[in-house]
Amino acid sequence: xxxxxxxxxxxxxxxxxxxxxxxxxxxxxxxxxxxxxxxxxxxxxxxxxxxxxxxxxxxxxxxxxxxxxxxxxxxxxxxxxxxxxxxxxxxxxxxxxxxxxxxxxxxxxxxxxxxxxxxxxxxxxxxxxxxxxxxxxxxxxxxxxxxxxxxxxxxxxxxxxxxxxxxxxxxxxxxxxxxxxxxxxxxxxxxxxxxxxxxx
Amino acid sequence: xxxxxxxxxxxxxxxxxxxxxxxxxxxxxxxxxxxxxxxxxxxxxxxxxxxxxxxxxxxxxxxxxxxxxxxxxxxxxxxxxxxxxxxxxxxxxxxxxxxxxxxxxxxxxxxxxxxxxxxxxxxxxxxxxxxxxxxxxxxxx
Numbered sequence: 567x568x569x570x571x572x573x574x575x576x577x578x579x580x581x582x583x584x585x586x587x588x589x590x591x592x593x594x595x596x597x598x599x600x601x602x603x604x605x606x607x608x609x610x611x612x613x614x615x616x617x618x619x620x621x622x623x624x625x626x627x628x629x630x631x632x633x634x635x636x637x638x639x640x641x642x643x644x645x646x647x648x649x650x651x652x653x654x655x656x657x658x659x660x661x662x663x664x665x666x667x668x669x670x671x672x673x674x675x676x677x678x679x680x681x682x683x684x685x686x687x688x689x690x691x692x693x694x695x696x697x698x699x700x701x702x703x704x705x706x707x708x709x710x711x712x713x714x715x716x717x718x719x720x721x722x723x724x725x726x727x728x729x730x731x732x733x734x735x736x737x738x739x740x741x742x743x744x745x746x747x748x749x750x751x752x753x754x755x756x757x758x759x760x761x762x763x764x765x766x
Numbered sequence: 767x768x769x770x771x772x773x774x775x776x777x778x779x780x781x782x783x784x785x786x787x788x789x790x791x792x793x794x795x796x797x798x799x800x801x802x803x804x805x806x807x808x809x810x811x812x813x814x815x816x817x818x819x820x821x822x823x824x825x826x827x828x829x830x831x832x833x834x835x836x837x838x839x840x841x842x843x844x845x846x847x848x849x850x851x852x853x854x855x856x857x858x859x860x861x862x863x864x865x866x867x868x869x870x871x872x873x874x875x876x877x878x879x880x881x882x883x884x885x886x887x888x889x890x891x892x893x894x895x896x897x898x899x900x901x902x903x904x905x906x907x
Contacts (some may be wrong), residue, residue, distance in 0.1 A: 595894070670800065673799040673800040674798070674800035677801045680843070681891050681892050684871055685870060687871075687873075688871070691873045692874075697873055699843075700871070
């Protein structure tokens with residue numbers, strides 16, 4: 567890996583750190599100020615196949631909330647939660663862990679994703695001094711491979727994608743998850759420029 | 767029994783002088799049923815009456831014209847028509863409309879745009895119940 571791509575990853579990682587910090591605070595507030603620990607973010611460049619292995623492997627069942635980002639910086643963001651985490655979250659927010667996911671459960675999952683991902687976006691907008699607009703979130707519960715395929719098809723990427731992976735965990739329950747931020751390739755340079763680092 | 771649990775139309779006594787006032791009516795606008803439920807729970811506990819719900823900006827405008835609520839809680843990112851456009855349309859129809867934004871989009875420029883469009887306050891999700899009630903009380907004076 568070159569110095570330049572190392573540096574890019576470092577910047578993305580730092581953005582991920584701050585963005586995910588805001589997202590974690592938002593989730594904690596939503597959960598009645600439950601203490602959440604932020605898992606140190608990882609920025610990586612991965613291929614299609616590798617991305618499938620994130621969040622428990624291609625065949626694991628996940629809940630995913632996905633938005634398109636437009637405005638000063640374009641890209642995609644997603645929150646992926648292992649199914650057990652989906653159940654813990656819904657159990658906490660709706661009073662009982664659901665047997666099956668109906669409209670209200672999916673709506674709750676969508677709003678959790680919306681709040682977490684948009685908090686991340688707010689931090690990013692503040693740091694880069696731009697305005698960022700999230701689309702209405704899409705929600706899906708499916709195998710990780712199917713979910714990633716949908717996200718990456720929307721991201722119009724063929725070979726490699728830049729991913730910032732972060733997560734959170736409580737002491738008592740496992741509510742871990744992955745926030746994926748996939749900036750459009752040409753916007754990554756813009757992002758670095760906005761942070762005063764010039765284009766690489 | 768709490769005051770808001772009394773049967774019939776919800777009433778409260780904001781002046782504390784024994785005169786029971788009619789409850790303020792609210793239209794709750796958010797594209798997720800979960801958030802509408804959360805907001806409804808909070809406001810009803812404090813004696814407000816939710817008279818309608820809308821899941822997008824277009825529905826919000828139609829419901830406002832139909833129901834003429836005292837207050838509106840408005841999301842921003844919604845399908846069909848976003849909250850900012852809905853605020854503008856409602857304010858044009860009724861310059862005295864009292865709209866409180868409840869959105870995860872807490873970026874400064876968005877807050878300013880919402881307030882310029884006529885919103886009375888801007889609450890960033892996830893919000894504390896007390897903040898919602900405070901904003902509603904302030905808006906109705």
